[in-house]
Amino acid sequence: MTFQRLAISAGNPRNGLLRQLPASELMLLHAHLQPASYAPDMPILSPGTRLQHCDFIEQGLISLMGRTGWDKRVEVGSVGREGMLGVGAALGIEHAGHYAVTQTACQAMRIDTGRLRELLPMLPNLHRLLLRHAHERMMEAMQLSACNASHSVERRLARWLLAAGERLYPAPIEITHARLGALLGVRRAGITVALHMLEGERAIRASRSQIELRDAARLEACACACHGLLRRTLQADHPPAEQSRPCEAAPLN
Ligand SMILES: [Zn+2]
Secondary structure (H helix, E strand, O other): OOHHHHHHHHHOOOOHHHHOOOHHHHHHHHOOOEEEEEOOOOEEEOOOOEOOEEEEEEEOOEEEEEEOOOOOEEEEEEEOOOOEEOHHHHHOOOEOOOEEEEOOOEEEEEEEHHHHHHHHHHOHHHHHHHHHHHHHHHHHHHHHHHHHHHOOHHHHHHHHHHHHHHHHOOOOEEOOHHHHHHHHOOOHHHHHHHHHHHHHOOOEEEOOOEEEEOOHHHHHHHOOOHHHHHHHHHHHOOOHHHOOOOOOOOOOO
């Protein structure tokens, strides 16, 4: 990494956690970060994988998957540019307890887990943010468990697209019907039918491997309540003063 790249990244990080750090903590941390890239549909973690490093995601989307059978999995959480993959390491956890798979090409700033643990006593703001991030992933897993057990494919798909769109904005969502089916635990044909319904509502524009969100309000009307419920739950725990350097989330329409 060149000094110029380091200076630009340290001064204007794209990751939501890094953006909330005071300059002193950011500079201390940044000396130990290395850029990392992941291709789409790339497995990163499996249950039992040693958490050797943690990734502050700068771009892209990673699904956290739970196993529902010998070769079946369903999404129980996700991480984008607001968070970090491997946050369990900050809690002292040594091994992953779930699968993590990239849904899009991802860029991240990576840190060795051991080094992160050494630094955390000197990074109280980062420590607090990581604990909160871990709590948020837990709340997300609870909400998605309720969602997967209760809501229709169409409404779950709309909910997934809303969450993915917020994390990837302004880029379209690059994903196939088959991968969407694997995430939601349904057959590809069911995804195709649900996408046609959302297109009929003029909420999205879909091709074989790309989905563009046309109208967030229409999409939200098609979705189950879970996305909004989770957002309100998490916002209730975030006093406005703590949202000083938000991630680059923006409205979809
Ligand atoms: Zn739901």
